[in-house]
Amino acid sequence: MPGDMNCIFTKVLIPFVETEVGDTGVAAILREAGHTREYLIADHNWVPLALADRLVHLAMEMTGETDEDRWARRFGNFGMDWKPTHEERSYMGAYTMGMGSPQAIYRRIGAVTAQVYRSFRTHVVEMHSARAHFRLEVEPGSFMPRWLCTWMKVTIERYPTNWGLPRAIVNESQCAARGADACVWDVRW
16 A cells, blocks of 8 residues: 555564563554564565554654654664574565675665655666665655654665675755655765
């Protein structure tokens, strides 16, 4: 459905909350989601963005974090850290690593993000050997939460680290979560 998020999101959120809060935090997430843990960690399932937004704010409350950007950065970095077991990893991690380079991922970033997010579309405006310009456009009837924008930036920053390279630098000139018509990013790696 338009505006849905793949459960790769909750596949990361549940162990993050488990690490930060413990079993009571996971129980609260499952209760709010109205789904089992098994449902929420299966990367073929989807949840509405509005539910994902509620889950993030619940997780922020349980961790005592009031800064959405800081929380999303911590969450994003947790999600991009290597996971040793299949249960912890998503197919997107294997898929993007299989592309072989940051540039290969960035060339196909529209297709990559469409596999996980139905609330926005990512367009490659320009592509160079070590620089790209992206535009994330919110789908009609949807919205861009601040945490999602920040989480996406962390993901983009972290892709080069899959190959032992330094993080990419993402400079944002417009942000849909702050009222612009799109998120506009200049990415250098």
